[in-house]
Amino acid sequence: MSLNWRDVATFYQYEIRAGLRERSIVMSTLLIPIFMYPFLLWAMFTGITYVVGQVEGLTSRVVIDDQTGRRDDFRQTLVKDKKCTLEPSRSKDKALEQIKAGDLDALIELSPVTPGPKSPPGNFIAQVYFDRSKDRSEQARSRLEEALSLYRTQWLEKESARLQVTGEQWQGFWIERKNVASGQEMGRFLLSTMLPLFLIIMVAMGCFYPAVDSTAGERERSTWETSMSTAASRQSILTAKFLYVATGGSIAGLINVAAMMLSAKAVMAPLIQQTGETFEFRIPFAAFPIMALGTVLLALFIAAVMMLMASFARSFREGQSMITPFYMAIILPVVLVGTQGAFTPQEALIPIVNVTKLFAKAINGDIQILTTILTLFSELVCIVIVLRVAGMIVRFEDFMIGSYRGSLGKFVKERLLKRKQTTPVGEVQ
Known part of the structure; x- marks a missing residue:
């Protein structure tokens, strides 16, 4: 029988109404996309800010091993820092053991330097010992380096005054940093690193439960027949x-x-406040139709593959287990490849990866005609291939009535590749 679009519309409306009555489908299609990732991002950034604040609020326990015997001025610099507590002197080996055990945060060792033409009197070497695997020890290292930098500046100013050298003479050069990216470009950069990945995950999740429910779920409820x-x-x-x-x-x-x-601005507020930069989360208008079309094509491809795999399951749980490897395979290349970098024509031919790159470039306003056309064409070809395979499979009566026992891979090997000469049930030779 041929395709009847009136029947398609009737069954489509029936499937939509049935899906809206399923709690898991409503959750994965409507509620999770709205609340899950905005909330998770907000919780993650807020948690990071809280942990950083807790670490910064801790007092660093520091031991000074002054082998020069003349660095009381540096000791006074540390004493003035209320966030550092000077512990009694002890041997180097014991201090290192306590740092590893977490009983001490850092040890700074001051060693003398032999005076010479390139080493003025009073110069010394500072070595900081800490445990990078502990946040508190890492924070102590940072505070010690800041104290050393402050002490060095004061020492240079004192020596230059003694030698009657002006600041401009010994400074040499100044380093000034200026971010030439606008707030809008910074906002697009952040969105381009997160939105494509979340979009791929959400499309896959939105297809997951409907694909299982409309195939394996109906077989389990005996409504397929x-x-x-x-x-x-x-x-x-x-x-x-x-x-x-x-x-x-x-x-x-x-x-x-x-x-x-x-929700981007509110969700990323804790992170933005720390950078001191201005962010504007706005996507170019030209990106919306490209992202919408890419999302629809991606959903068609994922839906076709998931339905094809779940159709061989006889229960909802079995359908989930069959689709899960494909679900993970969708996310893996996106995470490994990333969204930044050049978008080459070769990448535009790789399914899933091409859509991710296309979304990232569209968000940044860098829309290239060649890669866009190749990406959309590649998705269309993938959809046609999967639908063609599905059309070949539904010709077999034992598959349609649910009597076939096996997975998609087994079916393809036995029937489509004809490794075993079997006659399709109900098909005339």
Whole structure:
């Protein structure tokens, strides 16, 4: 029977209504994209700020091993710092053991330097011992280096005054830092590092439960046969299910983008305050149609693969276990490749990775016609290939009625690749 779009629309509406009654589908498609990642980011940044504040509020326990015997002025500099507590002197070995055990934060060793042409009198070498694996010890190292820098500046000023050398003469050069990126560019940079990854995850999650529920879930509830026994053609029914799953993924991805855009400034406020920079979280208008089209194509591809894999399961739990490896495989290349760097035509032909790169470039306002066309074309080709494989599989009657026992890989080996000469049940040779 041919495809009837009226039947497709009828079954599509039925699947949408049935999906909205499922709590897990509503959670993964609507609620999680709106609240999960904005809340997680806010909690993460707030937690980092809290932990950093707690560490900075701790007093650093420091021991000075002054082998010069003339550095009381440096000791006084540390005493003035209320965040450093000078511990009684002890042997170097004991101090290092206490640093490893966490009973001491840092040891600074002051060694004399033989005076010479390049080493004025009073010069010394400072060595700081600390444990980088402990935040408190790392903080002590930072405070000691700040104290040394302050002491060095004061010492240079004193020596230059004694030698009647002005500050401009011994300074040599000044270093001034200026960020030439605007607040809008900084905001786009942050969004381009996070939004593509979250969008991929949300699209996959939005397709996950509808794909399992509309295939393996119906087999478990014994409603699959009921749908197939209606007057509508199988092609119309499966098309409606496919569009329903893709709709769930598209909605989840687009809602997540909207939620992140609306909450980005508030969510990242703790991080922004520490940098002292100004951020404007606005995406170029030209990026919206590209991201929307890319999201829909990505959802169509993921929905097709997930439905194809879950169709071989006989229960909801079995369907989840079949789809989970593919779900993880989607996220892995995105994490490994990243969103920054050049977007080459070769990368534009790699599924999932190309969409991630396209989203990142679109957010930054760097839209390239060649890579955009290649990405969209590549996604279309992948969708057609998966649908073609699905069309070959549904010709087998034992698959449609659920009597076939096995996974997608086993089915492809036995039937499509004809490694075993079997006659499809119900198919005329």
